[in-house]
Amino acid sequence: MAFIDAALAAAAAGARPLVSSTARRAAAQLSCAAYSAAGGDIEDSPVPRRSLLARFRERRALAITDITATEWCEKQMEFVLEHGKPERTEAMKAGSERQAQLEQEVVERVEVTIRSAEDLWAVKFMNFIMGTNQLMFDGITREIPVFQSGYEAFYLGNILLCRSDCKSYHCRIGVVEGSWMIGIIDEIRMPIDDISFQPILVDTKTRVRPTIPSEAQKRNGRLQLMCYKYLWDNLIAEKFPAENFFSYSDLDPNYLLSDDVKQYISSLGFNAKTFEDVLNYFKATCHTLPRSGESLLLRYELQSDHSLLEEYQFTNDARWFKDQIQEVLSFWQGSREPKFVTEEERWKCSFCKFASKCPMIASTSRC
Ligand code: SF4
Numbered sequence: 001m002a003f004i005d006a007a008l009a010a011a012a013a014g015a016r017p018l019v020s021s022t023a024r025r026a027a028a029q030l031s032c033a034a035y036s037a038a039g040g041d042i043e044d045s046p047v048p049r050r051s052l053l054a055r056f057r058e059r060r061a062l063a064i065t066d067i068t069a070t071e072w073c074e075k076q077m078e079f080v081l082e083h084g085k086p087e088r089t090e091a092m093k094a095g096s097e098r099q100a101q102l103e104q105e106v107v108e109r110v111e112v113t114i115r116s117a118e119d120l121w122a123v124k125f126m127n128f129i130m131g132t133n134q135l136m137f138d139g140i141t142r143e144i145p146v147f148q149s150g151y152e153a154f155y156l157g158n159i160l161l162c163r164s165d166c167k168s169y170h171c172r173i174g175v176v177e178g179s180w181m182i183g184i185i186d187e188i189r190m191p192i193d194d195i196s197f198q199p200i201l202v203d204t205k206t207r208v209r210p211t212i213p214s215e216a217q218k219r220n221g222r223l224q225l226m227c228y229k230y231l232w233d234n235l236i237a238e239k240f241p242a243e244n245f246f247s248y249s250d251l252d253p254n255y256l257l258s259d260d261v262k263q264y265i266s267s268l269g270f271n272a273k274t275f276e277d278v279l280n281y282f283k284a285t286c287h288t289l290p291r292s293g294e295s296l297l298l299r300y301e302l303q304s305d306h307s308l309l310e311e312y313q314f315t316n317d318a319r320w321f322k323d324q325i326q327e328v329l330s331f332w333q334g335s336r337e338p339k340f341v342t343e344e345e346r347w348k349c350s351f352c353k354f355a356s357k358c359p360m361i362a363s364t365s366r367c
Pocket residue numbers: 073074075076079340341348349352353354355358359360361
């Protein structure tokens with residue numbers, strides 16, 4: 001099976017900036033000033049504070065890695081947004097290489113020229129279709145993209161994603177617009193017991209040292225897999241809001257796909273002329289897929305030799321997941337100040353590239 005290499009193309013073709021990068025930077029600087037000026041009660045603030053969602057994820061999907069990085073340390077996430085990601089460590093690079101290796105075991109990548117955002121999304125949808133076909137026929141697939149409107153995915157209780165710049169803390173639904181969530185599931189397996197027909201979602205983490213992961217690391221992994229489960233189950237439950245998707249992403253359903261993309265889709269046995277044709281195939285595929293199983297699997301491998309350190313199987317916990325998401329989204333919505341790590345998890349600070357800037361470190365070293 002061949003997969004189109006969409007990830008790299010995303011950077012080139014996916015971006016359709018609505019404003020210039022200079023204007024965006026200026027707006028971000030203004031927002032930073034507003035943010036630091038706005039201490040205490042938001043309603044008393046003289047300067048409207050834009051949420052991090054509005055400042056940094058406008059017209060962009062919120063990635064599952066945004067969610068897990070926020071759960072790890074909200075203050076660190078804020079630093080990343082405002083100062084950029086720190087340089088990748090050797091361990092991170094080795095982790096990515098291992099992910100690529102695992103992917104190559106079951107997926108052949110091919111290059112296709114992408115000429116527009118519609119082309120790019122058509123390719124992502126085809127990746128999903130081909131990957132899930134592989135899952136059904138071969139029992140395994142890797143690197144499957146999943147996406148869903150945040151409004152659909154996270155309308156759990158009273159949480160709504162507010163992207164407005166409203167001053168009022170209570171005005172959560174002043175201007176509400178669904179944000180889109182996106183993630184790539186490491187691996188999906190069909191159970192081998194023939195009893196259950198529900199796919200198992202799997203995530204593989206690599207570790208530099210042969211140690212068992214801490215509870216904080218496992219908790220973060222649990223949240224990640226529960227996010228994927230939520231996106232997968234929503235996608236296949238006929239909830240894909242196509243109209244919302246077109247308007248949010250500023251995509252034209254009638255767009256005529258480029259010749260390269262059409263040709264590739266045809267080589268996979270599909271006949272698509274417009275972007276909407278691909279979306280229709282995607283929706284039809286989703287309707288044939290089963291919900292994912294309640295049991296989720298985290299695998300921990302040693303980086304040096306890929307030996308298995310631990311397989312950690314756990315059960316989805318919808319209530320816990322909802323609470324975690326509400327907590328994370330209240331940070332992104334700017335409903336409150338970012339939190340630091342708890343005292344028990346201060347060890348995270350010794351791996352944090354922003355420790356020298358962090359007010360918590362400054363205050364503890366003064367004590
Ligand atoms: S130093 Fe610790 S509390 Fe501060 S941002 Fe880094 S991880 Fe978070």
